[in-house]
Amino acid sequence: MDILITGLLLGGTYALIAMGLNLQYGVARIMNLANGELLVAGGFGAFFFYTSGQVSPFLTIFLVAPAAFGVSWVIYRIMLRPLVNRAKSRGQLETDSILATFGLSFVGVGLMLAAFGGDYFNYSYLARPITLAGDTFALNRVASFLAAVVICGLLYLWLNRTRAGLSIRAIAVSPDSARLVGIDVPRMAAIAFALGGAVTAVGGALISTYLTLDASAGVIFTLKALIIVIMGGVGDVRGTIVAALFLGVVETLVASLIDPGLTLAAAYALFILVLLFRPQGLFGKTPT
Amino acid sequence: MSPVLSLRGATKRFGGLVAVNGIDFDVAEHQVLGLIGPNGSGKSTTLNLISGALTLTSGSIKLRGAPISGLAAQDITRRGVSRTFQLVRLLPSMNVRDNVIAGAVFGHRRRWGAEARDFAESLLERVGLGGKGQMPIGQLTYIDTKRVELARVLASDPTLLLLDEWLAGLNPTELQDGIALIKSLRDEGRTIILVEHVMDAIRSLCDRCVVMSSGTKIAEGTPGEVLSDPNVIRAYLGDDDA
Amino acid sequence: MSSVEIRNLILTAIALGVCILLPMADSGYWLSIGLSIAMFTVLATSWALFSGPTHYISLATAAFFGVGTYTTGLGFETLPFWSLVALAGMFGALMAALVGLATLRLSGVYFVIFTLGLAELVRQVITWAQNQSGQKGLYVLTDITEAMIYWMLIALAAAVYLTGWLIGRSRLGFALRIIGDDETVAAHSGINTARAKVLLFMVPGAVAAMTGAILAPRYVYIEPSLAFTPMLSFQVVIMALLGGTGRLWGPLAGVVPFTLLWESISSNFPNQTTLLLGLSFLLIVYALPRGFVGLLDRLRQRVTGGVS
Structure with missing residues (x-):
């Protein structure tokens, strides 16, 4: 039972990170492999403000989010939009964006190494036990989970209830038709990409309250986020959340029952199963 | 003699949309069959079903009596069905x-x-x-x-040639060249399915025509017969003109 | 064979002959540089055999390489060395076939992601297995010298070039060029696209595992984090793309400068190697999308085709 809850708590934050990636891939069509670095940067932000000024990470996110939004927006406009424009086919854009975002990812790691060094960093915030359903959990995990739920909820409402959200969903379904009905596709794609970056960085700030990060930890999170997005289905918010919670539980199960060193192997096992049996995602329709 | 290609109840659904609905027809050896109909009537989808670009929802397609529905595109090509593309x-x-x-x-x-x-x-x-x-x-x-x-x-060296709007987009001079070229293929005795809009080409090239509208076959016969069929005229021009 | 092919063959033979002489001239720094270049030439050229025509970016090199080093590490006391290299090749090919069957039917993104995590996956499993049995790493104590390793790598490089040349002339090579251009056309021309891709992916899989097996004695002590270092996969991708995958010799044009640059950066600024990797990727995407080979072709076109 406590495994299940720990897993769900972890999955909540995963959901947030994967939502960020899903926005970027589903709308801007960029598989952003530098996603994890932004997450770590968000974590660094939280760490910095907490250790230097005792600012709560839950307040820091209001700083981290706009900063990550701005950085992502600039990266999209300057570096990624030209790739979209020059691509002759979806496949070429895919290859180009994979290479470019790999480049960004390494540059990100390199810069963070230069700025903060290669040490692990963690800090103690809300590290108090709290009792839920008869078991005790760290308060920081519970609080992060709740914050993730609130943010996912807001994002969901925004996508489904507002005009901008509608445009974003329209682009995800069909960029060409979206253009025809008067949606400014490049602008909305940039916004979606930037928003995805902001959500991911906030996820990083939240996760740093209970996980130890270091400058090169990003790639593992990128991988997990990618696996979640593929499991949940590209552009599918509901699928992403379910897949994230599922991955959180499976990882926690493997970590506590077999070996903590095998979490990625567990994620991979899931990934293989999905690839073999449901390549269109858990809730995806069979492609026609 | 058994037909080169036969479709029986060929059906393709995309979600709720039935793009091709229970189509039956045969293509005999050395025959040029025109597959015609208004835009969106399911001609190209039918061609994609034959070539293996799409898989049937139900029904069957046979090449010289042997089923080819359900095979991958490369296997269908290897059995002797070759196609051009609309673009x-x-x-x-x-x-x-x-x-x-x-x-x-x-x-x-x-x-x-x-x-x-x-x-x-x-x-x-x-x-x-x-x-x-x-x-x-x-x-x-x-x-x-x-x-x-x-x-x-x-x-x-295909047994059956599928031409998907091969004449579309040509200017008038090119069109004459194109029609002459396909005619020469026909004179070689090739078996061809043409998806086509160009009426001149249909009249001069096709032995028989299958007319589709909204996914179903509404007429079949010689070009002269089907083009004067009131159902076909209605499908192309709408009810008022029939 | 045409006269151009005979000329190329002779040039290649001479170049190989010169390479073979290196250990006679120096057995220290330059031999170790030569060894790195030979290793990356083998890895990058075999990588480009698959990724060049198909445009699938494989990051599995480290996984295959690590499996190869462990093959030697676990077997060198019981089996002759050459058989371990062959065995590693088979393991690599088998693993590549399995990965290919699972992912190559799907889009490129799935493939990249899968291969990206593959090395990490194998590393975790081996670490776990070692923890179960209480070992940390493996000692590979042999009397194989660095010069011998170097010669074996040169021989492997020659084999890779020969394979690449043969594939280029074969139906499989032609099929892959078609697939690289338009997969739909390929399928409608009767090509079993999935099979062709899986077959070809087995080449870099086998070669990388053999490279790992050959290099294992050099490390003396192998442990998972060394054998499966993900950096290797990225270095190979960069070198191959920097050189250009359009020609068989293209990756070599990337391997030589990048290895030298890498050596000098990692000895002078050891913390900046990741930054270097990142900037190289960006350089390739934005300035050299077809590598040095593409740059050369463009220059040549400008010289000869300037009139038309």
């Missing part, structure tokens, strides 16, 4: 001759090396591109790209 698809990194050889190496009747090269050259001659084998694809005129694609499709 011409060539291989941009290769020259004209290699584009044609691409059709000869892995298809129905396989050729390789010098044999494939000679065969490709003879096909280029055949479609009116003699001596242009070394040209890069990017320098071709529109009709010439269509000729290259046709030569590639012929390169596998």
Whole structure:
């Protein structure tokens, strides 16, 4: 039972990170492999403000989010939009964006190494036990989970209830038709990409309250986020959340029952199963 | 004699939309069959079902009595069904001759090396591109790209040729050349399914026509018969004019 | 064979002959540089055999390489060395076939992601297995010298070039060029696209595993984090793309400068190697999309085709 809850708590934050990636891939069509670095940067932000000024990470996110939004927006406009424009086919854009975002990812790691060094960093915030359903959990995990739920909820409402959200969903379904009905596709794609970056960085700030990060930890999170997005289905918010919670539980199960060193192997096992049996995602329709 | 191709109850659904609804028809040896109908009537989808680009939801397709529905596109090609595409698809990194050889190496009747090269050259001659084998694809005129694609499709010695709006987009002079070219294929005794909008071409090329509207077959017969059929006129022009 | 091919063959033979002489001239720094270059030439060239025509970016090199080093590490006391290299090749090919069957039917993104995590996956499993049995790493104590390793790598490089040349002339090579241009056309020309891709992916899989097996004695002590270092996969991708995958010799044009640059950066600014990797990726995407080979072709076109 406590495994299940720990897993769900972890999955909540995963959901947030994967939502960020899903926005970027589903709308801007960029598989952003530098996603994890932004997450770590968000974590660094939280760490910095907490250790230097005792600012709560839950307040820091209001700083981290706009900063990550701005950085992502600039990266999209300057570096990624030209790739979209020059691509002759979806496949070429895919290859180009994979290479470019790999480049960004390494540059990100390199810069963070230069700025903060290669040490692990963690800090103690809300590290108090709290009792839920008869078991005790760290308060920081519970609080992060709740914050993730609130943010996912807001994002969901925004996508489904507002005009901008509608445009974003329209682009995800069909960029060409979206253009025809008067949606400014490049602008909305940039916004979606930037928003995805902001959500991911906030996820990083939240996760740093209970996980130890270091400058090169990003790639593992990128991988997990990618696996979640593929499991949940590209552009599918509901699928992403379910897949994230599922991955959180499976990882926690493997970590506590077999070996903590095998979490990625567990994620991979899931990934293989999905690839073999449901390549269109858990809730995806069979492609026609 | 058994037909080269026969469709029975061929149906394709995309979610709730029935794009092709229980189509039946046969194509006999040496026959040129026109598959016609208004835009969105399911002609191209039918062609995609035959070539294996899409899989049937239900029904069956047989090539000389042997079922081919459910096979992958490459297996259908190997059994002797070759197609062109509605929007011409060539291989941009290769020259004209290699584009044609691409059709000869892995298809129905396989050729390789010098044999494939000679065969490709003879096909280029055949479609009116003699001596242009070394040209890069990017320098071709529109009709010439269509000729290259046709030569590639012929390169596998297909039993059945599927031409998806091969004449669309040509200017009047090119159109006459194009019709003459397909006519010459017909005179060789090839079995062809044409998806076509150009009425002149349908009249002069087709032995028989199948008319589709909203996914179903609404008429079948000689071009003269079907083009005067009130159902067909209604499908093309709407109820008021019938 | 045409006269151009004979000329190329002779040039290649001479170049190989010169390479073979290196250990006679120096057995220290330059031999170790030569060894790195030979290793990356093997890895990058075999990588480009698959990724060049198909445009699938494989990051599995480290996984295959690590499996190869462990093959030697676990077997060198019981089996002759040459058989371990062959065995590693088979393991690599088998693993590549399995990965290919699971992912190559799907889009490129799935493939990249899968291969990206593959090395990490194998590393975790081996670490776990070692923890179960209580070992940390493996000692590989042999009397194989650095010069011998170098010669074996040169021989492997020659084999890779020969394979690449043969594939380029074969139906499989032609099929892959078609697939690289337009997969739909490929399928409608009768090509079994999935099979062709899986077959070809087995080449870099086998070669990388053999490279790992050959290099294992050099490390003396192998442990998972060394054998499966993900950096290796990225270095190979960069070198191959920097050189250009359009020609068989293209990756070599990337391997030589990048290895030298890498050596000098990692000895002078050891913390900046990741930054270097990142900037190289960006350089490739934005300035050299077809590598040095593409740059050369463009220059040549400008010189010869300036009139038309």
